[in-house]
Amino acid sequence: MKRFLFFAAFLFWNGLSYAQVDTTQRVIQDRHNSTEQQQKPYVILISADGFRYDYADKYQAKNLLALRQKGVQAESMIPSFPTKTFPNHYTIVTGLYPAHHGLVNNNFYDPQRKEHYSMRDRSKVEDGSWYGGTPLWVLAEQQQMLSASFFWVGSEAPIQGILPTYHYQYNEQIPMEKRIQTVVDWLNLQEDRRPHLITFYMPEVDHAGHRFGPDAPETRQAVQELDAHIRQLTDAVATTGLPVNFVFVSDHGMIEIDTKDTYPLPAAIDTAKFMVSGPGMLVELHAKDKSAIKSTYKKLKKEAKGYQVYKKSNVPKHLHYGKKDDRYRRIGDMLLLTDAPKIFHFSTRPPSPGTHGYDATKVKAMHATFYAWGPAFRQGVTIPSFENIDIYPLVTELLGLRYNHKIDGKKKLVREVIK
Known part of the structure; x- marks a missing residue:
């Protein structure tokens, strides 16, 4: 089953696949943390794609259940509309609703450019002109704090001319153990070359949810395998002795759809018009x-x-x-x-039996997950559901980053979860 899930994951990241796969780490050599930023704590922002708000309890993800008890958890996190992968990942790191940052769907048409953006098209994915807002890694690099990304929507494009100091072209051929070791290697670099913000993306649960549905045994297995990897990651990071704060989120939930009675294109729509x-x-x-x-x-x-x-x-x-x-x-x-x-x-x-995209205010199964633990967080705290636009001000507070541009997120979450 592991081999089958890996093969399914390789075929698509919610449909994303590339003929040519580059597994090389890309490093921008001429950057260094300023002396001020070297004194700051560290944040690892983890996204478990498609990890529905109730999956940890539903499938007894024992490591995540233990970690959230040592930190904070939300009843759920409310994704932005549409509850799709690309819009919500980019909302999390910009604090902006999709219509405000420009990634309005996984695939969409821009009438001004007369072009289609597609998450399957690497020329678009790596073109910074499609992306609005100021992602967290751009904000950090602008203030001489180094960042690293083991995948995140937007991290492969020079947004405002800036990429994370350490980053990869998206692929799923690098084993999880190697990804975890790379994070540890980053944290063991000299202080002036050590990233303080790391984004870490995990797609396997979403793949299983799409292919088999949220209630399938294959999805249970994918959740439990991810849970084991979280344990490996936290144990490995602990060996560095650094003050690392973990923020574990997902982009959306998952629902089983009606695959038999689907709707065709309505007759009233003239595709010539x-x-x-x-x-x-x-x-x-x-x-x-x-x-x-x-x-x-x-x-x-x-x-x-x-x-x-x-x-x-x-x-x-x-x-x-x-x-x-x-x-x-x-x-x-x-x-x-x-x-x-x-x-x-x-x-x-x-169609595949599992999907997402619905209005999260009407469909609870679209809700995502939020857990956080580490030296900056309160312990044993559960907070009400909140919108994912609020992650941006939380991470900037953890890292001591300043921002003057307008975002949609508010700082209420900061007051609720930080010591």
């Missing part, structure tokens, strides 16, 4: 001819069953995904949102 971005639980329509919006909207509203139809101007405010929020003008002129567990499906191949 609209660019269709979808399918799944969210379909966006970009009008090639704006005059077609009104009549098509009326037709869609009449025939819609099992899904909601919105114009960009009347998207529910709590989604932060409407006209007023669309800073990069990348959201469709019309949006079709299915009710869980329904999806749109345009392919002849059957």
